[in-house]
Amino acid sequence: MPLSWLHTTDFQQLIDVLRDRGHRVIGPQVADGAVVYRDLADASDLPTGWLDEQDGGLYRLRYDPQAGTFDHVVGPHSLKNFLFPPRETFETWSRTPNGWLQTTPAYEPEQLAVIGVRGCDLAALAIQDRVFLGGDSIDVRYQARREKLFVVAVNCRRAAATCFCHSMGCGPAVGPGFDIALTEVGDRFAIEATTDAGIAVLADLAGRLSLPLLTADEVAAVRQVPETLREAMQARRPEEGTPRPRSLDTENIRNLLFDNLAHPRWAEVADRCLSCANCTLVCPTCFCSSVGEVTDLTGDEVSRERHWASCFTLEHSQMHGANARPTTASRYRQWLTHKLAGWIDQFGTSGCTGCGRCITWCPVGIDITEEVAAIREMPTSSPS
Amino acid sequence: MTAPPRIESPPRPCIHTPAPEPLAVGRDAWHHHVTRIVAARDEVAGVRTYDLAFRDPAAAASYTFAPGQFNMLYLPGIGEAAISISSDPLKRASVGHTVKAVGNVTHALERLGVGDEVVLRGPFGTAWPLDELQGRDVLIVTGGVGLASVRAAILQIIAARHDYGRVSVLFGAKTPAGLIYASEYDAWRAAGIDVRLTVDEADGDWTGRVGLVTALFDDLDLDAAATGLTCCGPEPMMLAVVRRASAAGIPSAAMYVSMERNMSCAARLCGLCQFGPEFICRDGPVFSYDRLAKFLDIKHL
Structure with a gap:
């Protein structure tokens, strides 16, 4: 599917389309001094202009009027909090005159759409899929949530000093597995869809506003955004700067x-x-x-x-x-x-x-x- | 089972691609059967055997297990515990579990009797390699309630006794009062199993051996190269047995141990039972010694 431009001021339309299609929309927001995932009703709640300084044992938010909507990286939350919730009642039993009876109600999870998922967290999703769904015995509740998940991914254009996705081969460019991906450029997002669900959302969006296609040169420039960051991360040296940039040698x-x-x-x-x-x-x-x-x-x-x-x-x-x-x-x-x-x-x-x-x-x-x-x-x- | 090849780290460390569609074909990890206790008997003080029969006839018809495997026994409101299956795999009317009351669930089981219900998930895990041991001498070394895990194997060997060479059971208990299945030893001996016993502490009536189970090796006339070892007991005991067996010349590739760890799901989803790279619930509980040798020497792994 070709890439289109979505103006920053039209982001609310994406949220509305997702909600109209029945999704509970989750997005990053500033709360309790961190960027966390919360229900997202309004695009103005997105952490536009907020940057996270991260180091060992350190997380600080800093406001920078030049910063974009997704120039923070990752906060304490990830998709895990939604697909594999910290606490969950998964079975109920009742003692009846005829013995123990499992009374677990049929499970109908919400249809979640999560906005702002980075390359590292898409990889984490693929890894948890293998854990919970890859074996002879599976977690059926994870499966039910997973099948309803809609992912709006974001290509990073900034890394924290603690980021080392480039070492692990899963970022900063988002890999496969998203429904829609965004790349922020100036006051616009390049938006693309890879799945049927993502294509349907973009079609709904196109019914509400004009989504001009990117030119070939613009597509190349958009693809270069996470690539430029990856090259910069690879070129970082531990001795350069404070905090110390991270990398991990995974050989053998x-x-x-x-x-x-x-x-x-x-x-x-x-x-x-x-x-x-x-x-x-x-x-x-x-x-x-x-x-x-x-x-x-x-x-x-x-x-x-x-x-x-x-x-x-x-x-x-x-x-x-x-x-x-x-x-x-x-x-x-x-x-x-x-x-x-x-x-x-x-x-x-x-x-x-x-x-x-x-x-x-x-x-x-x-x-x-x-x-x-x-x-x-x-x-x-x-x-x- | 042999030692796994050393695993090379993938050049691209993270799997980057989503799982193929359909996402999953496995079954619900919490799939269960309700069973009823059809017999309960005291083996020794604090150790009882429960024979469980399935409430659902279809489950009864389809349930099979191999010696060495275990079930999760669940008491609603109390909890769940991993219990090895101790009954004859060919006798399908009920499934036997010999349980030492040591924790929450096992103490609650103690208060139950015939007619009470127990929820069962299983069977889980790997089995004793009884096919691979055919034609060989078999040395079964156990301690305490470890004998429960190999009783099913002993019964299966007896059912096909001519498929095996000499079969010896070396069994050690703390005291003579801790010798479980004592009423069965004569039948096992009559079926051609050499049963040798030892206790750590004797009492007045004991005329048998006193000492560690490894000392029972001293009297054996071993054809080491033709012998396979299966061992189940506390880890220090299994390590001592493996060392003694090595000294006797039994090849390490012919040694098998049964491991135990904390467990919740038994379906390699909860992560609790890990031992090095292994999930005890799925890759074990029965392992070839070679596969674990590198890790068994590590303290607090």
């Missing part, structure tokens, strides 16, 4: 990490790690969960609530009589090696998209790229 990373499970660095990082689980909460791919039983006073009515779990908690590895990972060192090692190594065995992909959230939202600024670099610099055994 699976074997490097599994060959260094006894590396002293794990104990060293444990001296700083608070085991607070923030990194797993903001990670767009972390998928651990456990189940709690919620009963009424009689015990006859039971709800089962799945909630996010974190490998940084003792509960995660608790067995009767013993805990499999009683130390912070063992729990940090589990998180990092799963994300960057075990995931490759399990799902054929890294679990890391280079979004940098775990660096930003770590209260003590532990940096996944720095930890891998430290092990790579001085491995206890060289990977074969």
Whole structure:
């Protein structure tokens, strides 16, 4: 589908089309000092002019009248918050005279449209698809939500110092998997659709206002926007500037990490790690969960609530009589090696998209790229 | 099962493409069957066996399992626990679970009796490699309630006893009162299984061996190259057994262990049961030792 121009002042029309087509529209907004995902009724609620400064343990918003609508990068929320909600009742049971009966109502999730999804988070979506839908047993509630999801992606033209999607191969240009993609240029968006749903939304939009097509030169310039950023990210050097720009050398990373499970660095990082689980909460791919039983006073009515779990908690590895990972060192090692190594065995992909959230939202600024670099610099055994 | 090849990291680290349509073909991870306890018997103090029969005849007809696999047993309002299947896989009227009361769910199970309902999901996981072990001598080494996981294998071997060489069960318990299935040992021996017992602490009536299960290796007349080992018990015990078996010359490629970790979904969706790159619920619980060797040596993995 060819690219068209959507003027910034017409963005409300896109929101209205999505709402008229039955979507609950979610978009980035400034709230509580961060850019977060919330219900988006009005285009004026978008974080136009807001930039996020990010570094280890640091997130600050700064207003810049020159900044565009999507020049912030990623905040603490991701698609995970909607497709794999932090808490969810997934089964209900009733004790009847004839025994236990599952009474779970049929699940009809909302039709969500999420605006502002970046390349890293589209990759995270593809990764979570593999986790929840790729095996013999699937999460049917994730599936129901996923099938109704409409994604309005955005090509980044700015990166935070914590961003390293270029290292992970999933940004800053958005990959496949979106319905509509936007690239901000001046006071206009280049808008394109790849799916039937996206094409239908653009057709509705074209019925409301004129969407002039881009010229061939304009298309080339639009394609260059994320490419220019990627080249700039690749050219960054750690010693340049504060905060330090991140990158991650992924060469043979699976074997490097599994060959260094006894590396002293794990104990060293444990001296700083608070085991607070923030990194797993903001990670767009972390998928651990456990189940709690919620009963009424009689015990006859039971709800089962799945909630996010974190490998940084003792509960995660608790067995009767013993805990499999009683130390912070063992729990940090589990998180990092799963994300960057075990995931490759399990799902054929890294679990890391280079979004940098775990660096930003770590209260003590532990940096996944720095930890891998430290092990790579001085491995206890060289990977074969 | 052999050691997996070392996995190369993909050149492009992140999968960038969405899952192919249709998105999923798997079944609901929480798919369950309601069962009823049709028999419950005390094995030893604190350990009971529950035979569960399916409420739905279609489920009863279609349910099969292989020795070494496990079920998730769910008590609504209490919780769910992974329990290995201990009954004869050829006897399809009910499915047996030998349970030691150690936690929330297992203590609640203790209060149930014949006629009470238990919700079952399963079977899950890998099985003992009984096909691969055909024609070989089989050494089954277990401790405590670990014998429950291999009882189904013992019964399957007995049903096809001529397919195997010499079969020995080395079983260790803390005390003589902890020797589960004690009433069955004679029948197993009569069926051609060499059953050897040891306890950590003897009591007045005990005339058998005292000591670790590894000490039972001393009396064996092993044809090491022709022997396959299956081992189920606490991790330190399994490590000691594997080392003792290695010293006896049993090839590591012929050793199998059964692992345990915290578990919730049993369908590799909840992430709790990871051990290195493995999901115990799907890649295990039964693993070839070679596959895990590198990781079993790592503390707190």
